Amino acid sequence: MNDKSVQTIADIARLAGVSKSTVSRALSGSPLVNEETRERCCAIAAEHNFQINNAARSLSMKQSHTLALVAHAYHHKECYSVTDLFLLELMGAISGALSANRYDLLLASVDPYDTQWPHQYLDTGRVDGFILMTSTRKQFHIKTLVEMKAPFIVWGTPLPGFSYCSVTGDNLMGGRLATEHLLRSGRRRIAFVGGPANEFEVQKRYEGYESVLREAGYKIDPELVSYGEFSGPSSAERVAKLLKKSVTFDAVLTNSDLMAISAINVLQENGRRVPEDVSVIGYDDLSIAQHNSPSLTTVRQNLPLVGKLLAKNLVDYIQTGIVTNVTVPAELVIRKSA
Amino acid sequence: MNDKSVQTIADIARLAGVSKSTVSRALSGSPLVNEETRERCCAIAAEHNFQINNAARSLSMKQSHTLALVAHAYHHKECYSVTDLFLLELMGAISGALSANRYDLLLASVDPYDTQWPHQYLDTGRVDGFILMTSTRKQFHIKTLVEMKAPFIVWGTPLPGFSYCSVTGDNLMGGRLATEHLLRSGRRRIAFVGGPANEFEVQKRYEGYESVLREAGYKIDPELVSYGEFSGPSSAERVAKLLKKSVTFDAVLTNSDLMAISAINVLQENGRRVPEDVSVIGYDDLSIAQHNSPSLTTVRQNLPLVGKLLAKNLVDYIQTGIVTNVTVPAELVIRKSA
DNA sequence: CTGAAAGCGCTTACAG
DNA sequence: CTGAAAGCGCTTACAG
Numbered sequence: 001m002n003d004k005s006v007q008t009i010a011d012i013a014r015l016a017g018v019s020k021s022t023v024s025r026a027l028s029g030s031p032l033v034n035e036e037t038r039e040r041c042c043a044i045a046a047e048h049n050f051q052i053n054n055a056a057r058s059l060s061m062k063q064s065h066t067l068a069l070v071a072h073a074y075h076h077k078e079c080y081s082v083t084d085l086f087l088l089e090l091m092g093a094i095s096g097a098l099s100a101n102r103y104d105l106l107l108a109s110v111d112p113y114d115t116q117w118p119h120q121y122l123d124t125g126r127v128d129g130f131i132l133m134t135s136t137r138k139q140f141h142i143k144t145l146v147e148m149k150a151p152f153i154v155w156g157t158p159l160p161g162f163s164y165c166s167v168t169g170d171n172l173m174g175g176r177l178a179t180e181h182l183l184r185s186g187r188r189r190i191a192f193v194g195g196p197a198n199e200f201e202v203q204k205r206y207e208g209y210e211s212v213l214r215e216a217g218y219k220i221d222p223e224l225v226s227y228g229e230f231s232g233p234s235s236a237e238r239v240a241k242l243l244k245k246s247v248t249f250d251a252v253l254t255n256s257d258l259m260a261i262s263a264i265n266v267l268q269e270n271g272r273r274v275p276e277d278v279s280v281i282g283y284d285d286l287s288i289a290q291h292n293s294p295s296l297t298t299v300r301q302n303l304p305l306v307g308k309l310l311a312k313n314l315v316d317y318i319q320t321g322i323v324t325n326v327t328v329p330a331e332l333v334i335r336k337s338a
Numbered sequence: 339m340n341d342k343s344v345q346t347i348a349d350i351a352r353l354a355g356v357s358k359s360t361v362s363r364a365l366s367g368s369p370l371v372n373e374e375t376r377e378r379c380c381a382i383a384a385e386h387n388f389q390i391n392n393a394a395r396s397l398s399m400k401q402s403h404t405l406a407l408v409a410h411a412y413h414h415k416e417c418y419s420v421t422d423l424f425l426l427e428l429m430g431a432i433s434g435a436l437s438a439n440r441y442d443l444l445l446a447s448v449d450p451y452d453t454q455w456p457h458q459y460l461d462t463g464r465v466d467g468f469i470l471m472t473s474t475r476k477q478f479h480i481k482t483l484v485e486m487k488a489p490f491i492v493w494g495t496p497l498p499g500f501s502y503c504s505v506t507g508d509n510l511m512g513g514r515l516a517t518e519h520l521l522r523s524g525r526r527r528i529a530f531v532g533g534p535a536n537e538f539e540v541q542k543r544y545e546g547y548e549s550v551l552r553e554a555g556y557k558i559d560p561e562l563v564s565y566g567e568f569s570g571p572s573s574a575e576r577v578a579k580l581l582k583k584s585v586t587f588d589a590v591l592t593n594s595d596l597m598a599i600s601a602i603n604v605l606q607e608n609g610r611r612v613p614e615d616v617s618v619i620g621y622d623d624l625s626i627a628q629h630n631s632p633s634l635t636t637v638r639q640n641l642p643l644v645g646k647l648l649a650k651n652l653v654d655y656i657q658t659g660i661v662t663n664v665t666v667p668a669e670l671v672i673r674k675s676a
Numbered sequence: 677c678t679g680a681a682a683g684c685g686c687t688t689a690c691a692g
Numbered sequence: 693c694t695g696a697a698a699g700c701g702c703t704t705a706c707a708g
Contacts, residue, residue: 007461008685019695024687034693049454051461055396056685059700064393066444071430088426092409095447104464106404107443109433116387123345123389125701126442232629258629265631268606291570291596293603346701357679362703372677394701397684463685678708684701692694 006048015044027052058125067098067314068108068127070117085258085286086303087133090155093307094131101315103128115144122150129153129314134201153314155306157200158325165317166325167309171201174299174330175208178253178281181297181332183216187251187279189224191242193235193263195255197227202255205283209253223247230255232262239266250278251338257282257289260296264337279338294336302328344386354379365390396463405436405652406446406465408455423596423624424641425471428493431645432469439653441466453482460488467491467652491652493644495538496663503655504663505647509539512637512668513546516591516619519635519670521554525589525617527562529580531573531601533593535565540593543621547591561585568593570600577604588616589676595620595627598634602675617676632674640666 006012009023016023018037025033026041033041044050058064071087095105106127110117121127129151132141139159145152146162153165182190192209195202210220224247228234235254242249243266252267254260260282264274272278274294282289282298289296306328313324344350347361354361356375363371364379371379382388396402409425433443444465448455459465467489470479477497483490484500491503520528530547533540548558562585566572573592580587581604590605592598598620602612610616612632620627620636627634644666651662 010685020686021688021695021697022693025694028687032693037693049457049461051457053397053685054462054464055393055402056700057687058393059391059397059702060685060687062700069445071433084426085423088422091445092447095409095445099447105445107407107429107433107445109430109437119387119389123387124392126392236631262629262631269631291600293574293600293607348701358702359679359681359704360677363678366703370677375677391701394684395703397686398701398703400684679706680708681706682704684703687700688698690695690697692696 006044006050008053009050012041012044012048012050016041062125063128063318064125065102066104066106066127067129067131067311068106068121069094069131070108070110070133072110072112085288086256086284089286089303090133090307090310093304094311095307097308097311098315101311103311103315112138115140118145118148118150122148128318131155131310131314134199151314151318153310153317155310157204163323165313165323167306167313168325168327169201169301169306170327170330171204172208174283174301175205175253176212177208177330177332178283178299179209179212181334182251182253182279182281182338183212185279185338188218189221189249190251190253191224191239191247191249192226193238193252193254193259194225194227195230195259202227205255224249230259232258235259236262236266239263240270243267243270243272252278252280254281255283257284257286257292257296257298259283260298260337261288261292264292264294275336275338281338285333289333290335292337297335297338298333300331300333302331344382344388346391347388350379350382350386350388353382400463401466401656402463403440404442404444404465405467405469405649406444406459407432407469408446408448408471410448410450423626424594424622427624427641428471428645428648431642432649433645435646435649436653439649441649441653450476453478456483456486456488460486466656469493469648469652489652489656491648491655493648495542501661503651503661505644505651506663506665507539507639507644508665508668509542510546512621512639513543513591514550515546515668515670516621516637517547517550519672520589520591520617520619520676521550523617523676526556527559527587528589528591529562529577529585529587530564531576531590531592531597532563532565533568533597540565543593562587568597570596573597574600574604577601578608581605581608581610590616590618592619593621595622595624595630595634595636597621598636598675599626599630602630602632613674613676619676623671627671628673630675635673635676636671638669638671640669 009020013020013023023041026038098105108121132152132154134156142159155167157168158164158166194206213220226238228238252263254263260280264280267274267278274280282296285298285300289298309326347358351358351361361379364376436443446459470490470492480497493505495506496504530544532544551558564576566576590601592601598618602618605612605616612618620634623636623638627636647664
């Protein structure tokens with residue numbers, strides 16, 4: 001299967017009766033090779049199941065054809081927030097799109113307070129660029145990367161004043177779609193159980209929520225609006241508080257599917273039926289959304305597409321230097337919970 | 339920060355007034371260097387934030403210091419089974435342990451029916467070895483890897499007749515602990531809602547269940563035993579069937595946390611209280627286990643330890659050729675659901 | 677303990 | 693279109 005006699009392009013060159021240079025060109029699809037010669041070289045390579053040596057190629061070309069997905073090390077202890085489930089679902093899409101572009105995906109677990117990590121991966125020639133998630137998008141990380149001219153792409157809205165690649169969900173639209181759906185189904189007291197107040201994405205979703213209500217002639221009740229983490233417990237706690245304070249509400253608009261699931265659990269424990277008494281809407285549409293009981297009505301972020309764009313646009317940037325900032329549309333998926 | 343003037347060991351050699359050979363030895367901690375010389379070289383390297391070129395190192399040493407975590411590509415379309423959530427939680431632990439050993443983790447998404455993938459990673463010198471999960475542990479993959487003498491380690495019981503590294507959970511003990519706990523809390527009609535019948539791990543858990551019941555003087559009711567997938571829907575379907583057929587049962591022993599969560603949902607929808615009417619036990623102790631409502635009583639697999647062993651033992655095998663097969667103890671975590 | 681030199685397996689100007 | 697040669701940045705016998 002793997003042929004011990006054919007390990008390098010020199011072996012192929014010998015068999016094909018040409019020089020190493022020619023074999024190298026043939027295998028890399030250079031136009032500087034006679035078609036017939038190219039075919040002969042490729043045939044021999046295929047026949048012997050030849051695989052080009054990656055280190056030699058990287059050393060010579062000064063690029064590794066590897067990208068790092070940056071995850072924060074503290075996520076790997078005990079606590080997995082929504083971002084991590086999100087990360088997993090995204091990882092596959094990224095990895096798939098990357099291999100289509102002949103790139104590999106390295107998993108980089110970095111200390112969130114360390115600023116040296118980019119050097120460890122970039123200066124070693126270990127990777128050609130980074131993919132950052134919203135959770136890793138601390139300002140100082142971005143700034144470090146920009147300063148060292150590291151190629152990278154970010155999932156989330158780009159920081160104003162900096163130029164770099166990004167893929168963002170349409171959070172304003174997401175907030176609008178969810179709110180419109182609730183209004184349409186007769187809900188009037190909609191609690192906004194948000195993620196961190198300082199996250200731009202969260203602010204946009206709130207903006208969508210607020211604008212739809214305002215346009216429909218309703219006022220926002222500040223009692224119904226809260227911010228916290230994207231996690232289930234954070235959501236559960238706030239829904240419980242609403243119940244305890246006897247605030248009336250007939251819908252909960254959360255900022256992640258995990259938050260929605262936890263909200264539903266708390267409501268049910270307190271004798272509220274979902275969606276009969278209270279509608280609950282999630283965000284992301286992770287696979288758990290359809291497996292929950294009741295299944296989640298949620299705003300889909302289209303992770304397969306997001307992953308593909310993250311991979312493709314970073315590779316393009318590395319190869320061409322063109323900065324892209326794209327926004328992926330939000331889509332409402334209606335199931336049982338609202 | 340990263341110093342444009344000091345990019346290679348040649349630069350350091352110049353500054354230190356020694357040869358490249360000496361710098362190389364100093365940086366790699368070779369004993370063949372005078373202590374004082376070593377310190378001088380390292381100081382210069384640190385001062386200029388020098389990072390050794392990875393490709394050159396790999397090419398010269400003929401090893402990449404990278405391991406591949408093998409995941410199946412079809413997991414990345416739509417469907418994420420328990421194995422994948424499991425995978426994510428494990429990934430962090432593996433990645434952390436690997437960086438402690440100065441290894442990197444590459445994510446390999448492979449077509450489950452392809453047998454050529456090991457070549458693509460190994461013959462290219464891309465990685466030094468593979469970590470396979472239970473789900474990727476198809477017999478023919480193992481055989482291919484053994485035949486090509488590829489270094490690898492497997493999460494799960496090793497195939498008889500083959501010699502390779504593995505880390506396994508103590509599934510017999512896991513099955514026993516869960517069953518004993520249910521018996522102790524007065525349960526007598528315990529449904530075993532299992533994973534795939536042909537998985538060795540599942541068989542062992544059943545064996546634990548069966549032996550505890552037998553030793554306590556109870557008979558197994560075949561109506562209470564079923565096999566399927568590790569997924570939530572598979573579990574839900576079977577619990578629903580029990581309810582429909584009016585089989586009496588006061589406990590459900592599942593083979594994954596997702597299965598337990600789905601089982602609980604179905605039971606609650608049908609008016610059964612958990613754990614008052616029916617106790618439900620999960621397996622794995624993923625982070626969702628504690629966030630579910632009610633929180634899951636489950637058999638912990640200790641993923642941080644498993645990840646560490648997977649990483650460490652494969653690295654050791656690569657460096658020493660010593661085959662290790664270790665079993666990680668199972669531990670019962672008692673929460674609300676049983 | 678140290679250095680000069682060869683070698684790892686590619687790619688790519690350069691010359692033809 | 694093709695080949696000889698230099699070079700990518702390390703490591704490691706080998707000789708001292």
